[in-house]
Amino acid sequence: MKSIFGTWNGKPVEGAMTPDYGDLKVAAVIGWSGIRVADPRVDIVELCREYARAVLDSSCGQCNPCRTGTRALADLFEKIKEGRGDEKDLEDIAEISRAVSTTSMCDIGQSSPKVFLYLLEHFRDDFTAALNGGRSEAKRVRYTYRSMITAPCMQACPIHLDIPKYIEEIKAGRFAESLQCIKDRLPLPGIVGRVCVRPCESSCRRGLVDEPLQIRHLKRFVADYARVPADKSVKVAAGLERSSAASPLKVAIIGAGPSGLTCASFLAIKGYEVTIFEMLPESGGMATVGIPDYRLPRDIVHEEVAEVERLGVKIVYGRALGPHFTLDDLEAEGFKAVFIGMGCHCHKSLDIEGEDRGYYGYIPGVYFLRNINLGLLDEVPKGKKMVVVGGGNVAIDCVRTAFRVGFEESHIVYRRSRKEMPADSVEIDDAEAEGVKYHFLTAPKRILGENGKIIGLECLRMELGEPDASGRRRPVVVPGSEFMIEADVIVAAIGQEGDFNCMCNLPGVEVTKKGAIIVDENLMTSRKGVFAGGDCVTGPDVLIKACAHGRLVSMAIDRFISAGQTETLTEILDEKFLRGLEVFDPSEKIDIPRGTGRVSVRHELPLERRRDFREVDKGYSAGEAIAEASRCLRCYRVVMYACIDDDRSASTVSHA
Amino acid sequence: MVSIRIDNLKLQVPDGMTALEAARSEGIDIPTLCYHKALGPQGVCRLCVVEAEGPGLNRTVLPSCNLTGFEGLKIYTHSPLILSLRKTIVGLLLANTTPSEQLIEIAVKLGVEPARFRSARQDPCLLCGLCVKVCRSSIGAAALSFSGGEQNSRVVAGHIVMNEQACVGCGTCANICPVQALRIEDSAKERTVVLYGAVVNRLELVECEICGLAHTTRKFMDSVLARLDPDQKSGFRNLCPECSRRHFAEALGGLFPPDGDSVS
Numbered sequence: 001m002k003s004i005f006g007t008w009n010g011k012p013v014e015g016a017m018t019p020d021y022g023d024l025k026v027a028a029v030i031g032w033s034g035i036r037v038a039d040p041r042v043d044i045v046e047l048c049r050e051y052a053r054a055v056l057d058s059s060c061g062q063c064n065p066c067r068t069g070t071r072a073l074a075d076l077f078e079k080i081k082e083g084r085g086d087e088k089d090l091e092d093i094a095e096i097s098r099a100v101s102t103t104s105m106c107d108i109g110q111s112s113p114k115v116f117l118y119l120l121e122h123f124r125d126d127f128t129a130a131l132n133g134g135r136s137e138a139k140r141v142r143y144t145y146r147s148m149i150t151a152p153c154m155q156a157c158p159i160h161l162d163i164p165k166y167i168e169e170i171k172a173g174r175f176a177e178s179l180q181c182i183k184d185r186l187p188l189p190g191i192v193g194r195v196c197v198r199p200c201e202s203s204c205r206r207g208l209v210d211e212p213l214q215i216r217h218l219k220r221f222v223a224d225y226a227r228v229p230a231d232k233s234v235k236v237a238a239g240l241e242r243s244s245a246a247s248p249l250k251v252a253i254i255g256a257g258p259s260g261l262t263c264a265s266f267l268a269i270k271g272y273e274v275t276i277f278e279m280l281p282e283s284g285g286m287a288t289v290g291i292p293d294y295r296l297p298r299d300i301v302h303e304e305v306a307e308v309e310r311l312g313v314k315i316v317y318g319r320a321l322g323p324h325f326t327l328d329d330l331e332a333e334g335f336k337a338v339f340i341g342m343g344c345h346c347h348k349s350l351d352i353e354g355e356d357r358g359y360y361g362y363i364p365g366v367y368f369l370r371n372i373n374l375g376l377l378d379e380v381p382k383g384k385k386m387v388v389v390g391g392g393n394v395a396i397d398c399v400r401t402a403f404r405v406g407f408e409e410s411h412i413v414y415r416r417s418r419k420e421m422p423a424d425s426v427e428i429d430d431a432e433a434e435g436v437k438y439h440f441l442t443a444p445k446r447i448l449g450e451n452g453k454i455i456g457l458e459c460l461r462m463e464l465g466e467p468d469a470s471g472r473r474r475p476v477v478v479p480g481s482e483f484m485i486e487a488d489v490i491v492a493a494i495g496q497e498g499d500f501n502c503m504c505n506l507p508g509v510e511v512t513k514k515g516a517i518i519v520d521e522n523l524m525t526s527r528k529g530v531f532a533g534g535d536c537v538t539g540p541d542v543l544i545k546a547c548a549h550g551r552l553v554s555m556a557i558d559r560f561i562s563a564g565q566t567e568t569l570t571e572i573l574d575e576k577f578l579r580g581l582e583v584f585d586p587s588e589k590i591d592i593p594r595g596t597g598r599v600s601v602r603h604e605l606p607l608e609r610r611r612d613f614r615e616v617d618k619g620y621s622a623g624e625a626i627a628e629a630s631r632c633l634r635c636y637r638v639v640m641y642a643c644i645d646d647d648r649s650a651s652t653v654s655h656a
Numbered sequence: 657m658v659s660i661r662i663d664n665l666k667l668q669v670p671d672g673m674t675a676l677e678a679a680r681s682e683g684i685d686i687p688t689l690c691y692h693k694a695l696g697p698q699g700v701c702r703l704c705v706v707e708a709e710g711p712g713l714n715r716t717v718l719p720s721c722n723l724t725g726f727e728g729l730k731i732y733t734h735s736p737l738i739l740s741l742r743k744t745i746v747g748l749l750l751a752n753t754t755p756s757e758q759l760i761e762i763a764v765k766l767g768v769e770p771a772r773f774r775s776a777r778q779d780p781c782l783l784c785g786l787c788v789k790v791c792r793s794s795i796g797a798a799a800l801s802f803s804g805g806e807q808n809s810r811v812v813a814g815h816i817v818m819n820e821q822a823c824v825g826c827g828t829c830a831n832i833c834p835v836q837a838l839r840i841e842d843s844a845k846e847r848t849v850v851l852y853g854a855v856v857n858r859l860e861l862v863e864c865e866i867c868g869l870a871h872t873t874r875k876f877m878d879s880v881l882a883r884l885d886p887d888q889k890s891g892f893r894n895l896c897p898e899c900s901r902r903h904f905a906e907a908l909g910g911l912f913p914p915d916g917d918s919v920s
Contacts, residue, residue: 057810058810059810059811060810060811060812060813061783061811061812061813061814062700062783062785062812062813063699063700063701063702064700064701064702064703064745064748064749064782064783065702065744065745065748067752067779067783067813068748068749068751068752068753068779069748071752071777072748072751072752072773075774076773092773095740095744096744096748096773098741098744099741099744099745099748102705102717102741103702103705103717103719103741103745104702105699105700105702105719149810165810168812172812173792589714591713591714591715591716592713592716592718593708593710593712593713593718593723593724593726593729594712595726
C-alpha cells in the first residue's frame with residue numbers, strides 16, 4: 001500500500017510505501033520517529049491507545065517518568081477511546097508526553113511519546129470526535145495491532161541479539177541471565193564474542209557521543225564468566241535445555257561450521273534428531289580452520305561444540321556430501337530435511353605472471369591458515385620472509401601467523417591505502433605492533449622464482465584515483481614504478497568472492513553461474529526440504545551472518561516438517577519491515593556530555609605474544625565489564641503496525 | 657578545578673563534582689528523592705533535572721545528580737521549563753505511589769495539586785533502588801533486589817524482593833528508604849524486617865555486654881567479625897551504640913588535661 005500521509009525521523013514520508021509485510025495489508029505504522037498512514041480509515045485514537053500500551057509493556061520501570069508516565073498515557077488513551085475523556089485529558093497527554101520524552105533515562109521513554117505530541121497537533125479532530133462519543137460507523141474497520149521492539153545495535157546485528165538487554169543484565173551483575181539472553185538466539189557466544197566483526201558497534205549511538213560500546217568484549221565476558229569452574233552452577237543454569245517433548249524426526253546438516261552448529265542446536269532444542277556430517281576431522285568450520293588460535297583458542301570452539309552435542313546432536317567426521325553420500329541417500333535414510341552449511345573454502349587467484357609456475361613458496365591464504373590450524377605443518381612452505389597480498393581479515397590473519405610459525409619478516413602488500421583496508425582496524429593496529437610491515441599503494445605484478453623456488457615479488461606503485469562502485473578510491477598504476485620485495489613465501493589473500501568452483505554438484509539444487517546455492521526467502525533451495533545458508537549461499541561473509549542463517553533455517557525446517565508450510569517466516573517479514581525504518585540515524589546529534597570513553601581490554605604485549613599462539617586479548621574483569629556496560633544508552637525503540645482484519649473478527653492485539 | 661555557572665552564579669568546583677553537589681553547596685535547592693550522598697547517583701527519580709549547556713553541548717535537559725562539572729558548563733536549575741517538568745514528574749509520582757512525607761513536601765513547595773493524574777495501578781514504593789544499592793555495595797549482603805515482573809516481561813524494576821538467607825538484619829535499608837516501605841521492628845529477642853507491610857525476615861538479636869540492650873542481630877555481628885583481621889578481633893566488644901560511645905570516650909579521657917588546667 002502507498003503511504004498517503006506520514007512523517008518519519010522528522011521528514012515527511014512522501015508517496016513512499018508503508019513497509020511491505022507479505023500478504024498483510026498494513027494500514028499504519030506508528031513508532032519512535034513518527035507515523036505512516038496508508039489507510040485513511042485507520043482509527044488514530046485506537047492506534048495511540050495500542051501504541052501507548054505497547055510502550056508501557058516495554059518500559060523497564062527503572063526511572064520514574066517512563067514508568068509512571070507511560071502508565072498514565074496508556075490510561076488516558078483508554079479513557080478517551082472509551083468515550084469518557086475530556087479536553088483536560090488531551091492537555092494532560094501533551095504535558096506527560098513532553099515530560100517523559102525530555103526527562104526519561106533511556107530511549108524507550110525519550111523516543112516513544114514524541115509521536116503523541118505530533119498526532120495531537122495534526123489529528124486534533126479525531127481526538128475531539130472521540131471525546132464526543134466516538135467515530136462514525138462508516139469509518140469502522142477492524143484492525144490487528146502488532147508491536148515490536150528494536151534498537152540500532154539489534155537492528156545492525158544479523159542475528160538480532162537483544163543487546164541492550166544483555167548489557168543491562170551485566171550492569172546489574174546478573175551475568176548468567178545475560179548469557180541466557182544471548183543463548184536464546186545464539187549458541188556460540190564464546191566464538192562470536194571473540195571474532196565477530198561487530199556491525200552492532202558501528203551502529204551504536206554511544207559512538208555519536210564519544211565511542212561505541214565494546215559490545216563484543218561484553219559478550220565474551222559473560223561467555224567466559226560461565227567457564228570459570230567456580231561458577232559451574234551458572235553454566236548449568238545458562239545451558240540450553242533439550243525439549244522433553246522430543247519427536248524422533250531426523251534432520252541432516254552438512255558442515256559443522258557456525259551455521260550448521262547454530263541450526264543443529266535450535267533443532268535439537270525443539271526435539272529433532274540432528275546429525276551433522278563434517279568433511280574435516282575438526283568441527284567449527286571456518287571458525288576453526290580459518291581463524292588462528294591467538295584470536296580464537298581451540299578450547300573455546302571445542303567447549304561450545306560439546307554443548308551443542310550435549311543437546312543430543314550427533315557429529316559424524318570425515319564424511320562429505322558428494323564424495324561420500326548424496327542428497328538422495330539422506331532422503332532414503334529417513335532424513336526429513338537437510339541443511340547445507342558447507343561454507344566457501346576456496347580462494348581467488350592473483351592472476352599475475354609466475355603464479356602458475358608451481359614455485360615452492362606460493363600458497364593461497366585460506367590453505368595456509370587451514371594447514372596450520374589442522375596441524376599439517378609439512379604442507380606449509382618454509383622460509384624467512386613472507387609477503388601476503390591482500391587487505392582483508394584473512395590477509396591480516398596470515399601475516400600475523402607468519403611470526404608464530406617461525407618467519408622472521410612478514411609483509412603485507414595492499415593496493416590501496418590503510419584507510420581503505422577492509423580488515424578490522426583493531427587487527428591492523430595489532431599486526432603493526434607485532435612488527436608486520438605494510439606496503440600500501442602497492443600492487444603485485446609478477447612472482448619471481450629461481451630453481452623452482454620463490455625469490456621475490458615484483459610490485460608496482462599505485463595512486464588513488466576516482467571512487468569506484470564500492471565508494472573506495474580506485475587505485476591506478478604509476479607507470480615505470482616497478483620494484484622488488486624479496487620473499488621466500490608469497491600468500492595470496494585477496495578474497496574468495498565469486499569463486500565457488502569447489503562446490504560439489506547437487507542434483508535438484510540450483511546454483512548461480514559462479515556456484516553459489518540459490519535459495520528463497522526462507523533459505524530453501526530449489527529442492528524441497530533442502531535448505532542452505534552461510535557462505536555457500538552468500539559467498540565469503542561474516543560469521544554472525546552464518547549463525548543468523550542457521551537460526552532462521554532451524555525455524556523454517558521446523559515449520560516445513562511439522563506443518564508442511566513454506567511461506568515466508570514472520571521473523572523474516574519482521575526483519576524486512578524493521579530494515580525499512582531507519583532505526584539508526586548516523587547524523588543524529590545526541591545532547592549528552594562527551595568523555596566517558598570505552599574501557600579498553602587488556603592484552604598480551606606484542607613482542608611477547610608474536611612467537612606463539614596464546615590468545616592476544618585477555619578479556620574484561622567483572623568490574624571492567626560492569627563499567628563498560630554502564631555506558632550503554634539503552635536505545636530501545638518501540639514500533640507498531642496496524643493491519644486490516646479481513647475476517648472482521650474482533651480486533652486482536654499481539655505484542656511480540 | 658573547573659569553572660561552571662549555576663543560574664547566574666559563577667563557581668570554581670573541584671574536578672569530578674556533580675552539578676547537584678555544586679548547587680547544593682551554594683544553597684541552591686534542587687529536589688531529589690533517590691539521591692544519597694554516600695551512594696552516588698541513582699538517576700531514577702529525575703526530579704533533579706536541570707537545563708545544561710556548554711562547549712560541545714547544546715542546551716538540553718539532564719539529571720544533575722549524574723552530571724559531572726566540566727569547564728564552561730552552564731546549568732539552569734529553576735528555568736520555567738525545568739519547573740514545569742518537575743511539576744509533571746511529581747504529579748505522576750503522587751498518582752502512582754503512596755505519597756511519602758518527602759514527596760508531599762516537594763509537591764507543596766512546587767505547588768502541585770495532589771490529584772493531578774489519577775492512576776488505577778500503584779507502585780508499592782518509589783522503586784528508587786537505594787535499598788538494593790546500599791545492601792549490595794555498602795553492606796555486601798546483596799539480600800535485596802528488583803523483581804523482574806512476570807515471565808517474558810521487559811520490566812527490570814517491578815518491586816523489591818528479599819532473599820532472607822542473605823539478609824543480615826542490619827537495618828540499613830530501613831534507615832535509607834525514603835518512603836518507609838522497608839522497616840525493622842525489634843522485640844526483646846527478635847528483629848523483624850517488614851517490606852511492603854509484610855514480615856520478610858526474622859532474626860535473633862544479641863544483647864550489649866554492658867547494659868543488656870538487644871541492639872543488633874547475631875548475623876550482622878557475625879558478618880562484621882568475619883571481615884575483621886585477628887588484631888581487630890581481639891579488641892572487639894559487643895556493645896550497643898550508647899555504651900560503645902561511652903566506652904571509647906573513657907578510653908580517650910586520659911589523653912586530655914583535666915578540667916581547669918587550661919593550656920596556655
